[in-house]
Structure formats: C-alpha cells, structure tokens
Amino acid sequence: METPTLRPPLHRVSRTAIWYWTVRAALGWLILIAAQVGWLVAQGDYLGVRVSGLVITVVVAAAHLAVMPQWRFRVHRWETTPTAVYTQSGWFKQEWRIAPVSRIQTVDSERGPLERLFGLANVTVTTASAAGPLKISGLGQDTAQRLVAELTATAQATAGDAT
Numbered sequence: 001m002e003t004p005t006l007r008p009p010l011h012r013v014s015r016t017a018i019w020y021w022t023v024r025a026a027l028g029w030l031i032l033i034a035a036q037v038g039w040l041v042a043q044g045d046y047l048g049v050r051v052s053g054l055v056i057t058v059v060v061a062a063a064h065l066a067v068m069p070q071w072r073f074r075v076h077r078w079e080t081t082p083t084a085v086y087t088q089s090g091w092f093k094q095e096w097r098i099a100p101v102s103r104i105q106t107v108d109s110e111r112g113p114l115e116r117l118f119g120l121a122n123v124t125v126t127t128a129s130a131a132g133p134l135k136i137s138g139l140g141q142d143t144a145q146r147l148v149a150e151l152t153a154t155a156q157a158t159a160g161d162a163t
Contacts (some may be wrong), residue, residue, distance in 0.1 A: 008096070009079035009086040017076070020118040021069040029061035078136040080151060081153030085125050087134045098135050103127040104155040109148045111141070122145050 008132045036057055079086040085095045085104070106126040115121060121144035125134040127129045139147065 007086070009077040009088050011078050012073065012074045013136070013138035014080070014120060014140040014143065015073070015120050016140065018073050018159060020071045020115065020120055020138065021072055022065055023118075024114060025065055025068060026061075028058075029065070033057055033061065035100055038077070041128060074137075076138060078139075080147065080154070082154060085134055085151065089135070097131070099125060099127045099129065099134050101151070101154050101158045103129065104151065104158075107148050107151045107155065109144050121145070123151075 004052060005120050033054070036050070036054045040047075040054055042052055054085060068091060075091055075094055076089040077086075080101075083101055085099045085101065087095075104125055104127055106124075108126070109121050109123045110124070111121045119141050121139055121141045123136045125136075127133065135145075136147070
C-alpha cells in the first residue's frame with residue numbers, strides 16, 4: 001500500500017466556480033457601494049471625501065472581481081486515491097491538506113441557494129484530525145455526488161478505526 005505524501009492534487013474544481021465566486025463577491029461589493037451611494041446623496045459636508053471613498057471602493061471592487069476568482073480557480077484542486085484525499089485551497093493564504101482514507105469519519109455534500117443556481121456543490125470530509133475537516137468547494141453537482149459515493153464506499157472498505 002502506498003504511503004500518502006503531500007503533493008499538489010490533480011483535479012481542478014468546476015470552471016463554473018469562477019462565475020460563482022465572482023457573483024458572490026460582487027453581491028458583497030454591491031452592498032458596500034449601495035451604502036456609500038446612500039452616504040453620497042445624504043445631506044452634509046465632505047462631498048469630496050464621499051466621492052473619493054466611492055471611487056476607491058469601485059476601483060478596489062473591480063480589481064478584486066477581476067483577480068480573485070481566476071486566482072482561486074488556479075489554486076483550488078482536489079484528488080482522491082484509494083489511500084488518501086488531497087485538497088489545496090485558498091488564494092492569499094493557501095492550504096494543502098491530506099487525509100488518509102482510513103481516518104475518514106463522515107463525507108457530506110452541501111449546496112447553498114447561490115451554489116444551486118450555478119449547479120455547484122461542496123464536499124466535506126470529516127476525519128479525526130485536530131485540523132478539522134477537508135473541504136472541497138466549487139465542484140459540479142454530479143462530480144460531488146460521485147465523489148461522496150466513492151469516498152463513502154472506499155472508507156467503508158478500508159481497514160482502520162477512523163481515529
């Protein structure tokens with residue numbers, strides 16, 4: 001049996017995740033921009049400061065929306081083998097994780113409303129690790145379902161006490 005080693009996983013998440021991350025981030029930026037527009041049209045002094053704040057927010061938002069989703073897509077990866085689950089995630093703070101299949105306790109899939117709209121799902125692999133569960137975000141719904149079934153079957157067939 002091969003010994004799992006920390007290495008970059010092979011599979012990327014769904015390309016649709018780029019659009020999902022963009023829309024999710026844009027919604028947050030729109031809330032901030034709406035608040036700033038409300039502040040801009042309110043009566044009061046400091047019009048130059050309010051306009052400058054809005055312009056800076058729009059520029060930072062545009063840069064964030066242009067860079068972050070593409071960057072995350074290049075970083076986020078996953079892979080399963082008969083002996084381990086590998087994940088890589090993040091964009092500023094990047095994390096590589098590996099979990100032996102023999103340590104898997106549960107495998108879950110979840111989809112929020114926005115993820116359902118984009119046909120995406122997340123898979124969470126819970127182990128006995130103090131580092132917490134491994135999360136694979138941005139998978140296509142079909143891929144996530146197959147992955148959950150595969151990991152469940154592999155974990156059940158693997159000798160170990162999952163602790």
